[in-house]
Amino acid sequence: MRVVLINGSPRATGNTRLALDTMAEELKKESIETDIVHVGSQPIHGCIACGYCETSPEHRCVFKDDPVNETVEKMRQADGFILGAPTYYGGIAGAMKCFLDRAFYTSSGYFRYKVASAVAVVRRTGGLDTLHQLQNYLALGETITPPSQYWTVGYGTDKGELAEDPEGMQTIRKHARAFAWLLKVVDAGKKSVPLPPEEAHIYTNFIR
Numbered sequence: 460m461r462v463v464l465i466n467g468s469p470r471a472t473g474n475t476r477l478a479l480d481t482m483a484e485e486l487k488k489e490s491i492e493t494d495i496v497h498v499g500s501q502p503i504h505g506c507i508a509c510g511y512c513e514t515s516p517e518h519r520c521v522f523k524d525d526p527v528n529e530t531v532e533k534m535r536q537a538d539g540f541i542l543g544a545p546t547y548y549g550g551i552a553g554a555m556k557c558f559l560d561r562a563f564y565t566s567s568g569y570f571r572y573k574v575a576s577a578v579a580v581v582r583r584t585g586g587l588d589t590l591h592q593l594q595n596y597l598a599l600g601e602t603i604t605p606p607s608q609y610w611t612v613g614y615g616t617d618k619g620e621l622a623e624d625p626e627g628m629q630t631i632r633k634h635a636r637a638f639a640w641l642l643k644v645v646d647a648g649k650k651s652v653p654l655p656p657e658e659a660h661i662y663t664n665f666i667r
């Protein structure tokens with residue numbers, strides 16, 4: 460089994476990376492392969508609502524010159540994925556937001572019933588908002604999220620400071636172990652219990 464971890468921090472080796480490394484370590488102990496992909500420092504175009512992905516054969520994004528299509532393919536192929544982001548002005552840092560809008564708009568249908576979770580890091584305030592924003596993508600992508608003892612928000616400012624937040628680190632470690640367990644349960648369950656039937660999405664926008 461394989462899990463892709465998305466580092467949405469502009470800093471490749473900051474607290475987000477430490478949170479993801481911590482989760483990856485726990486997953487590896489359970490013989491789960493991991494692949495950490497850093498998207499947070501790259502110039503990533505925002506979604507332009509062109510609709511190209513809705514009609515293109517494999518639901519690819521129209522922009523081919525940044526890491527979105529390639530990274531999304533890794534997420535589609537994986538058994539699960541984890542989103543990590545730092546808090547910038549009370550929310551997801553910019554490049555990661557652009558990545559997620561395009562990743563989930565193109566690929567929610569491929570993520571359905573995968574195991575997925577999110578972790579946010581923060582200096583002081585806004586970590587929970589960031590986590591909830593990340594969880595919005597997971598929920599609307601119809602993914603399944605494991606439990607945790609507390610919100611998966613870690614505290615730190617300078618690179619590596621998250622290590623000095625023992626409760627945050629413990630929460631992240633325990634969450635990773637829950638992730639590994641759920642991944643195995645879902646993998647076993649999918650072999651004997653079919654996914655619930657799908658139906659065409661009905662869109663209403665409250666004015667017609």
Ligand SMILES: Cc1cc2nc3c(=O)[nH]c(=O)nc-3n(C[C@H](O)[C@H](O)[C@H](O)COP(=O)(O)O)c2cc1C
Nearest residue numbers: 468473474475545546547548549582583584615616
């Ligand atoms: C542009 C910018 C905006 C930030 N906004 C917030 C904020 O709203 N709340 C907060 O507590 N920390 C804020 N921070 C601090 C980061 O969330 C914190 O340093 C975090 O650990 C960075 O994660 P990283 O090490 O993975 O880059 C901000 C940092 C930057 C550079």
